[in-house]
Amino acid sequence: MHLTVRCEAAGANCPHCGAWSEAFHSSYERNLGDLPIAGRRAIIDLRVRRFRCYQPECPRKTFVEQAPIFAERYAHRTRRLRSLLEDIGLALGGRPGSRHCTRLAIPTSRTTLLRMVRALPERSISTPTVLGVDEFALRRGRRYGTILVDAEAHHIVDLLEDPSADALVEWLSNHPGAKVICRDRDGVYASAARRGAPDALQVADRWHLVHNLADALERFAVRVLAALRKELKAEEFTDGAPPPELPLPVAPGRLIARNAERHDEIHELMAHRLTVSAIARRVRLDRKTVRRFANAEVAADLLGPRGRRATALDAYLPYLARRWREGQHVAAFLFDEVRQQGYRGSKRTVRRQLTGWRVAEPPPPAHAMLPGPRTLAWLLLRRPSDLDEKEQILLKQLYERSPELVCARQLAQHFLRLVRERRGRELDDWVADVHSAGPPELRGFSRNLQHDWAAVHAGLTERWSSGCVEGNVNKVKVTKRQMFGRARFDLLRKRVLLAN
Incomplete structure (x- = not known):
C-alpha cells in the first residue's frame, strides 16, 4: 500500500545558513517504509523539492526540504517504524525478531535489526546508592563478566567484560557515590570494593552464607556417615549370617x-519337504531361526539347562553374582567390569539379567539404608516442621548412634535463625558455641566467617542482599541464549542495558 505525501509550504530554510528560499530547483520522490495498514506493508512516497540558496556568504547553492516529522535525513524508514524495529531488536534479537517482523508485514533481516540495535546511543550511567555486584558466565567454565545492579530499583546498571578486581575498581572510581555494596563471598569483589569505594559498607549475601554452611555440613556428613557405615558393617559381619543365594531367572x-x-509348525512343514527358505517365508522368520528350530529334536533343546536360551553372559554369571553380593548393584559399573574380562555382549543384556535379581533381592543391609552426605546435610538444614515422619525417624536413629549430629543440627538451626531474622548481634555468641562444642567442619566455617567479619555481620543485620542480582543474572542468561551465535559482548551489553 502506497501513500503519496508532499509538503504544503511554499519554500524551506537552508540547513546551512537558515535563510528562507522559495526558488524552486527540482524535485524527486523518497520511499519511506511505514507501519503496516490492515496487515499490509505500507510505503510512504514523500515528494520533496530542491530549492536554491541565493545568500552570497552561504556555500550551499541548493538544498532539499526535509520532513523531520516523518523521517531523518537519508533515512529509508519513518521514525515510528524505526522505533518499533529497535524495540523488536532489543526484545527478541536477530532471527526471532526477523521472524516476528515478517508476521507483522514489515519484513526485515536479522542483520538489519542487530545493526539498528548497535547504532542506538548509550544511556548515561548513574551510580546507585546500593550497588549489587556478581559475576555471570559469558561462556560457562571459560569466560566470565561482572554484572552491576541497582539493589534498590532492581535493574541492571552496567556489564563489565573483565571479571577482575581492577576492572571493578576502575568502574567504581569513574562512578563514585555507592554507599552500600552487596556481594558474594568471593575475595576478588571484596578487594575491589575496598580499593574502589573504601567508604562503602560491604554486605555479604545471606544465600551465600547458607551455601557455605551447607558445604561445611556436607563435609561433616561425609565423615560421620563413613564412621557409621564402618560400624554397621562390623555389626553385620559379627552376626555371621550368610548372604542369601540369588535366584536364577526362569524363562x-x-x-x-x-x-x-513354532517347533511343531516348522517340523510339520519339513515333513511336507519344504525348503528352509520356503518355511521362512511361510512362518515369517529368519532362515537362521528356522534352521535352529529344524536342528532341535524337541522344543526343550532350544532353551538352556536353566530354562532359558544360552547367552554370551552365562560365563560371567558367577562373577556378577559375587559382585552383587558384595553390594555393587549398578548395571553400568558391572557391565564395564565384565567387559574388561572379555564380555562382548550389550549393556542391555546385563541390565535385563540384573532386573530379576532386584525383584528377588532381600532387604538391603542397614549400612545401605544410610542417606548420602548431601541428603543428610539437607536434613540438618531443614526446619523441624518441614520434616515428614520418615525423615524424623531416620534422624532420631542417627542421633542415637552419633551424638555429634545433635550438636551439629542445633548449631545449624541457630545460624539459620540468625540469617532469617537478621540477628547479627548474636553472631559472636554463635561463634563461641561452635568453638566450644561444634564439630571441626563448623569450626572451620566460623573461622572463614571471621576473615570477612564486617561484611558477614552487615549481611546478618542490614536488609540488603544479592537476591536481585541473581535474578538479573538469569535475565542476562535468557538474552544470551536468544543471541546464540551472535552474542558478542558489545551487542549483549547494549541489549541488556537498553531493554532495562
Whole structure:
C-alpha cells in the first residue's frame, strides 16, 4: 500500500545558513517504509523539492526540504517504524525478531535489526546508592563478566567484560557515590570494593552464607556417615549370617509355549519337504531361526539347562553374582567390569539379567539404608516442621548412634535463625558455641566467617542482599541464549542495558 505525501509550504530554510528560499530547483520522490495498514506493508512516497540558496556568504547553492516529522535525513524508514524495529531488536534479537517482523508485514533481516540495535546511543550511567555486584558466565567454565545492579530499583546498571578486581575498581572510581555494596563471598569483589569505594559498607549475601554452611555440613556428613557405615558393617559381619543365594531367572511360560508351537509348525512343514527358505517365508522368520528350530529334536533343546536360551553372559554369571553380593548393584559399573574380562555382549543384556535379581533381592543391609552426605546435610538444614515422619525417624536413629549430629543440627538451626531474622548481634555468641562444642567442619566455617567479619555481620543485620542480582543474572542468561551465535559482548551489553 502506497501513500503519496508532499509538503504544503511554499519554500524551506537552508540547513546551512537558515535563510528562507522559495526558488524552486527540482524535485524527486523518497520511499519511506511505514507501519503496516490492515496487515499490509505500507510505503510512504514523500515528494520533496530542491530549492536554491541565493545568500552570497552561504556555500550551499541548493538544498532539499526535509520532513523531520516523518523521517531523518537519508533515512529509508519513518521514525515510528524505526522505533518499533529497535524495540523488536532489543526484545527478541536477530532471527526471532526477523521472524516476528515478517508476521507483522514489515519484513526485515536479522542483520538489519542487530545493526539498528548497535547504532542506538548509550544511556548515561548513574551510580546507585546500593550497588549489587556478581559475576555471570559469558561462556560457562571459560569466560566470565561482572554484572552491576541497582539493589534498590532492581535493574541492571552496567556489564563489565573483565571479571577482575581492577576492572571493578576502575568502574567504581569513574562512578563514585555507592554507599552500600552487596556481594558474594568471593575475595576478588571484596578487594575491589575496598580499593574502589573504601567508604562503602560491604554486605555479604545471606544465600551465600547458607551455601557455605551447607558445604561445611556436607563435609561433616561425609565423615560421620563413613564412621557409621564402618560400624554397621562390623555389626553385620559379627552376626555371621550368610548372604542369601540369588535366584536364577526362569524363562516365562509364554516363551516356552511359543517355542513349542513354532517347533511343531516348522517340523510339520519339513515333513511336507519344504525348503528352509520356503518355511521362512511361510512362518515369517529368519532362515537362521528356522534352521535352529529344524536342528532341535524337541522344543526343550532350544532353551538352556536353566530354562532359558544360552547367552554370551552365562560365563560371567558367577562373577556378577559375587559382585552383587558384595553390594555393587549398578548395571553400568558391572557391565564395564565384565567387559574388561572379555564380555562382548550389550549393556542391555546385563541390565535385563540384573532386573530379576532386584525383584528377588532381600532387604538391603542397614549400612545401605544410610542417606548420602548431601541428603543428610539437607536434613540438618531443614526446619523441624518441614520434616515428614520418615525423615524424623531416620534422624532420631542417627542421633542415637552419633551424638555429634545433635550438636551439629542445633548449631545449624541457630545460624539459620540468625540469617532469617537478621540477628547479627548474636553472631559472636554463635561463634563461641561452635568453638566450644561444634564439630571441626563448623569450626572451620566460623573461622572463614571471621576473615570477612564486617561484611558477614552487615549481611546478618542490614536488609540488603544479592537476591536481585541473581535474578538479573538469569535475565542476562535468557538474552544470551536468544543471541546464540551472535552474542558478542558489545551487542549483549547494549541489549541488556537498553531493554532495562
